[in-house]
Amino acid sequence: MSVEIMDKYYSTRGKWTPMQKIAATNLQPGMVLARNIFSIDGVLLLSAGTLLTTPQIDRLRQFNLTSVYIKNPFTDSIDYSEIIETIPEIVREETRVQAVQIVHSAFENFAANRKLDTQPFKETADFIIDEVIKNRGAMIHLTDIRARDGYTFGHSVNVCVLATFTGMQLGYNLLQLKELSLGALLHDTGKMLIPNEILNKPGPLTANERKIMEQHAEFGFDILRHQSEIPLVSAHIAFQHHEKFDGTGYARSLGGANIHEYARIVAIADVYDAITSDRPYKEGTLPHEAYELMLSLSNTHFDPRILKIFLDQIAVYPLDSIVKINTGEIALVVKVTPGLQTRPTVKILFDARGCRLQDGPEVDLAKHLTVFIDKIFSPVQVLELEMLQPKQAD
Ligand SMILES: [Fe+2]
Incomplete structure (x- = not known):
């Protein structure tokens, strides 16, 4: 280099x-x-x-x-x-903000004049690929934050980033990354044709509303396949992203290898982003819970081989998390290694008696196999912990 x-x-x-x-x-x-x-x-x-x-x-x-x-x-x-080991995020915040902005206005244009200008999407996919390749040592740490109204656009960008990153782990060449990335960015294009009252309904959908909602996969395919600048395989990502590995998904109940590999990747990125994002009516799932949930859907919803590659890149206990370990001590996560994310290195903050340590020891959980993480503190619990008058250990 x-x-x-x-x-x-x-x-x-x-x-x-x-x-x-x-x-x-x-x-x-x-x-x-x-x-x-x-x-x-x-x-x-x-x-x-x-x-x-x-x-x-x-x-x-x-x-x-x-x-x-x-x-x-x-x-x-x-x-x-x-002491916290730095692992880069997959894309910079500026890149994400810029991408969301471009996708937002391109979709608004489409809603206004029913014509899809594909150029902004192609450019956005290209600069996301560029950055994902540069940050190849990154891990999936955190989901981004977004305004309520911007969920769909933020979601499209996030799914694109996560899918492109997974494609890179699979060794895709640049052409494959472009096809995947563009299809991931446009996977929910069909939602532009779904009535807003169904799309933004805060509660559960009725059976009829669900049927209408599910049409977005086919609508998306129909819009995209008529765009000569969009590869047909990218349009198929929109068509197939709700198919499940066991054949119980929609739009055509495809299963296994009959679902294009790109769509199998996007299905994983789509669900992961949806469950970890904060929504107006619920807070996002924490990474370790999302990890377990995704794993429980291996073979049924997701292709197990691709899911493993994806999950290996998630920082289950993100850097800077505060955790309780089974010794009763409270510790800060200071190092995470891809593939060993359930066994990070932690630095002890409070001993088992609740005494605050100014410079506690570091424990590498990958080496101390009898030590494991009992719980992860939520941000509010961390603040409560901090408000406790810190006692100094002898
Ligand atoms: Fe979708």
Whole structure:
């Protein structure tokens, strides 16, 4: 790799900021933002590092944000950022915001004049591929955050990122990545033809509404296959992304190898993003729960071979998580290794008696097999833990 490419590679990796995702309803004055917050049209609302005040929290709620990232208070008092091993995110926040913005306006244009301009999607897929290739050492850490109204667009971009990343793990060449990435970005195009009251219904759908909703797969295929610049196989991703490995999905009840491999990948990315995203009516599933849930659908919903490759890249206990281990100690996750994500390295923060340690030992769970993680603290529980007056151990 040339120096110039190396520079470009490292500059895209970004510095890891210890952070916790928190539901917007749980925000409190005095918390510090860990990430920039953008509106759906890409305008910066508040920058990382902002100490939140009540008016700012009200403003964020007005923008319908479901969740935001705040700094982990444990890493504020002591600089753990030095010891937390940096693994890049798959794509930078700026890339994601830019992609969501482009996809949003391209879909709006389509809704207004029923003509799909494919160029913005092709360009977006290309720059996502470019960045995923540069960040090939990345892991799936966190899902992004998005405004309620922007769910579909944020979801399309996330599914594209996750699918492209999985395609790269499968050793796809550039042409294959382009076909996959474009189809993933456009997988829900058919939803543009589904009535809004069904699409945005907060509660469960009736049997009839579900039938209408399920038509989005075929609608998407119909729109995309008439676009000469879209490869037919990418249109088939839209058609097949709700098929299940055991043949019980829709639109055509295909199973196993009859489902195109690209669609088998997108099915995994689609469900993972859907269950881990915060929605207006429910908070997203935590990564370790999502991991178990996805695993339980191996062979029935998902192709087990591709699912394993995907799951191996998820940081089940993301860096900076606070966990309780079976010794009764409370610890911070400081290192995660792909393939060994259920056995991270942790640094002890509180001993078994609840005494705060200023410089506790590190324990590599991959080497200490009798030690395991009992529970992961939610961001709110972490704040409660921090509010307990820290006692110093002798
Ligand atoms: Fe879909």
